[in-house]
Amino acid sequence: MKPPQKMGPSEALVETLAAQGVTHVFGIVGSAFMDALDIFPAAGIRFVPVAHEQGAIHMADGYARASGRHGVCIAQNGPGVTNFVTGVAAAYWAHSPVVFITPETGSATLGLGGFQETEQLPIFSKITKYQGHVNNPKRMAEIAARCFDRAMLEMGPAQLNIPRDFFYGEIEATITEPLRIGRGAGDAAALESAADLLAAARFPVIVAGGGVIAAGATAEAIALADTLSAPVCNSYLHNDSFPASHPLAVGPLGYQGSKAAMKLIAQADVVLALGTRLGPFGTLPQHGLDYWPREAKIIQIDSDPRVLGLVKAISVGIHGDARAAAAALLERLSARRLAGAANRAERLGRVAAEKSSWEAELGAWTHERDPYSLEVSAQSSHMHPRETLRALERALPPDAMVSTDIGNICSVANSYLRFEQPRSMFAAMSFGNCGYAFPVICGAKIACPARPAFAYVGDGAWGISFNELLTCARERIGVSVVLFNNAQWGAEKKNHVDFYSRRYQGVNLENPSWAAVARAFGCEGVTIERVADIAPALQAAARAQSDGKTTVLEMMVTQELGDPFRRDALSKPVRHLPKYRQYQ
Ligand SMILES: Cc1ncc(C[n+]2csc(CCOP(=O)(O)OP(=O)(O)O)c2C)c(N)n1
């Protein structure tokens, strides 16, 4: 270990960031951290100023998800820090290794109710993997480094909380090398049992989750699928966990997922859940199919032991790295006779048949057919959301990165998003906050400037997040926003339609021309009314990205609505008081 050196705590912090490979920090300036900010450029760190701290934490999340490296952000104590809350929760459920730095009220006045004071640790206690509090300036480098190490070790947000007076002074500090702990393949006996189950399987199916992406296990997942001739489903919102063009790729499970994936996993006798927590929302019945194979033996592999067997009953749980575990299984399978070899051709036939039947169904499914949707689209000259999504799918460049928001059309997009490489899809994950997609794609673009970057956003969610157009214009960040203008908070309106006899409240939106708004911000804005215009507009927007230009492609779509989000969680209203009786 290097001998300690004399430095200021700000220098210890910034040197630690540099040692951890940090090149970008997102945030809004604040007096609390000026002393550290001042030396960012000398350490090779670009400070990316944003419009709202929620944008900063989402950008850090997108940066981390696209690059596999830490995303970092910082904010003023008090209000700047509380603006992080939603983004931290979102990053927690996206398993994103972000480090958010939260300077706090000075230690000499803490508790007196001074300016911009709030307790900053309890707020984040349930949405972080680690909270480092610098309780003495001498410990700045040590605790800062631990935040970075823990964020990566546990794949989630770490908070670095620093009383603002602790940035100043003179300390002796050692800047340590990053600590990266390998997880390994997992328990040998569990791997043996898993290999036995897979070898005996007559209809094995793989679910490839976010862990495959995080661990860089694509090649091993392909090899396992090929060895077992097993179809591979993507776990919910991880459509980039397995290359879509592979013959065994059958598409995503979950809300608006692939019927082929659902019908095939329903037949499984053994499921290999590789790098997935099998989250409850992602395995709900869909398209009227209650597909989860309750009789099947489930092998679950995850780097977080707490999720093993948590949601679904399992036969074997393996606490390990998806890549190392997959490699260990492949080795064990090479020495075993595979029972599935007997019906291999028949299974491959079933996979191909289900895939082509789903593809044909999707091709013919140009619009929604429920009475509400037929009614609203009959009176509209706008584009159907599904035909819009299909045209976008065809026009997207092969190496595109796409973030998706929470909303009806963004969710239907799940059926139409296919990727060849990992780190391509950045959906708002289980936290499900509207306003996620746009700042996240900005962060992803900064991490991977050569890749074309698109955010799918509904017009309601756009109202929450469009302020970051300022950041795009000011910082020359070139992304493309596909904005679905249906003049409604559609996903919630669907509940009014299905459960509340169309008693609409707060769901209809009066929009400005969002294309004109984009132009007013110094970005490009294009209104699209015809499906034929989608591909050329998307391609022009993608080209503009290389000049650091952001484009808003405002898709004028009908108000029709796909299946609801939470059919599971709503029921018809029952009123007991006479006053409310008509609200049935
Ligand atoms: C921050 C936040 N507020 C509210 C919600 C509840 N919510 C879920 S979907 C949705 C509607 C989204 O509307 P829009 O973005 O216009 O997309 P559309 O459904 O119309 O396609 C709302 C309000 C949420 N998920 N997140």
Ligand SMILES: [Mg+2]
């Ligand atoms: Mg909408």
